[in-house]
Amino acid sequence: MNFLTGKRILVTGIANNHSIAYGIAQALHRAGAELAFSYQNKKNKLRLEKFAKNFNSNIVLPCDVTKDTSIKELFNSLAKIWIKFDGFIHSIAYAPKKQFKGDFINVINRKSFTIAHDISSYSFVAMAKASRYMLNPKASLVTLTYIGAERAIFNYNVMGLAKASLEANTRYMANAMGPQKIRVNAISAGPIKTLAALGIKNFKKIISYYKSVIPMRRLITIDDIGNTAAFLCSDLSSGITGEIIHVDGGFNIVAMNELNL
Ligand code: NAP
Numbered sequence: 001m002n003f004l005t006g007k008r009i010l011v012t013g014i015a016n017n018h019s020i021a022y023g024i025a026q027a028l029h030r031a032g033a034e035l036a037f038s039y040q041n042k043k044n045k046l047r048l049e050k051f052a053k054n055f056n057s058n059i060v061l062p063c064d065v066t067k068d069t070s071i072k073e074l075f076n077s078l079a080k081i082w083i084k085f086d087g088f089i090h091s092i093a094y095a096p097k098k099q100f101k102g103d104f105i106n107v108i109n110r111k112s113f114t115i116a117h118d119i120s121s122y123s124f125v126a127m128a129k130a131s132r133y134m135l136n137p138k139a140s141l142v143t144l145t146y147i148g149a150e151r152a153i154f155n156y157n158v159m160g161l162a163k164a165s166l167e168a169n170t171r172y173m174a175n176a177m178g179p180q181k182i183r184v185n186a187i188s189a190g191p192i193k194t195l196a197a198l199g200i201k202n203f204k205k206i207i208s209y210y211k212s213v214i215p216m217r218r219l220i221t222i223d224d225i226g227n228t229a230a231f232l233c234s235d236l237s238s239g240i241t242g243e244i245i246h247v248d249g250g251f252n253i254v255a256m257n258e259l260n261l
Helices: 020-030 042-054 068-079 110-134 158-180 203-213 222-233
Strands: 008-011 034-039 060-062 085-090 135-145 183-189 244-247
Touching: 008 020, 020 034, 020 085, 020 222, 034 042, 042 060, 060 068, 068 110, 085 110, 085 222, 110 135, 110 158, 135 158, 135 222, 158 183, 183 222, 222 244
Parallel strands: 008 034, 008 085, 034 060, 085 135, 135 183, 183 244
Antiparallel strands: none
């Protein structure tokens, strides 16, 4: 199934092979896309270069989304290799660790609010702003969100607010970029054990509760997310923009099932 042949896509957010972005890269590669990668932490550079080789790529570039200069340098460097490209995967989020533990009102503070929104929401539009001139018509931008944007989840705290902002950002970006024939969507993923997720207190309990109530009775994998991202990056999804697509085994449609009675 080479439905992404001829598409060039930048993937951000691979920390290791458990990262959601890793599953997305696998699916994009299977479907025939050419890939480029960015990393923040210098410690991940070598590992990412190795992964990139498996995906027939040698494009591995640094980018810390908290700095406009770093975002600009990412696309300046990419432009020397790809004059134009067909989209990017934004798989980036961060809030200080203390925010993911305990009573929301007690732990929230102005600084953490700002950091969470800057890295987890603003960075998506910042990347679009910096790369707009390089994006081909029919390009597709995809970000990752979580149901904590729609409903209160204990310990998810300020990240729920940042994800709500990211989802609104997705709709505003889709509206602004639609006339340029660029689509923008978000995947609302079910919980997956990744480095970022393990920073949330009691994340393992979230997973086991989730597994017990979702219609599909199985956990979502990075393959499930990857396949949806590949669809969203392809012309198969040409009529879809500004959407938040739940890839969560149906968790979001359930209020109660027989296991809770
Ligand atoms: P992950 O493997 O830890 O990936 C998070 C990535 O964010 C890392 O690669 C990290 O880079 C990057 N990042 C953080 N700050 C950055 C910065 N300033 N500049 C550039 N990159 C930065 O965790 P993940 O679960 O796959 O997370 C990917 C996305 O999926 C996030 O948006 C997350 O909220 C979302 N999501 C996750 C779940 C879940 O259950 N896992 C569910 C729904 C949505 P470094 O490693 O270099 O710091």
